Amino acid sequence: MVIHKHADKRNSRTKMTLRRGDMVLVIAGKDRGKRGKIVAVFPEKNRVEVENVNIVKRHLRRQGAALQAGIIEKPAPISRSNVMLICPACGKPTRVAHEDLPEGTQAREKHVRVCKQCGEAITVENPRA
Numbered sequence: 001m002v003i004h005k006h007a008d009k010r011n012s013r014t015k016m017t018l019r020r021g022d023m024v025l026v027i028a029g030k031d032r033g034k035r036g037k038i039v040a041v042f043p044e045k046n047r048v049e050v051e052n053v054n055i056v057k058r059h060l061r062r063q064g065a066a067l068q069a070g071i072i073e074k075p076a077p078i079s080r081s082n083v084m085l086i087c088p089a090c091g092k093p094t095r096v097a098h099e100d101l102p103e104g105t106q107a108r109e110k111h112v113r114v115c116k117q118c119g120e121a122i123t124v125e126n127p128r129a
Helices: 007-011
Strands: 023-026 035-042 047-050 055-060 070-075 083-086 096-100 111-115
Touching: 023 047
Parallel strands: none
Antiparallel strands: 023 035, 023 083, 035 047, 055 070, 096 111
16 A cells, blocks of 8 residues: 655645735736636635636527527636736736734734735725626
């Protein structure tokens, strides 16, 4: 029996630094250079869905009277490594650092995402709206 040194890392969930509602820049793929807002995040697949990016055509069969048959266009998820977060403060694509908030701070979260370029905290205002 082979015991792997990093077996627990293989099964662990990846840490997503991107959240629904973030503005991102596509840095690789057929839509390189486009900017958009994240619509959905799939951490288990390491993918994100960005509005108006990676549009694919799907052939849809008619299903009763509810849906019309035809070819529809819809966004497909892309790998999170192909997008880069845009800092709301400086407006530049940036990497993300994490900082702990000091004790006694009245905040919803204990940790905050920080822009590597300007040092400002990155927050998302009500991503479900």
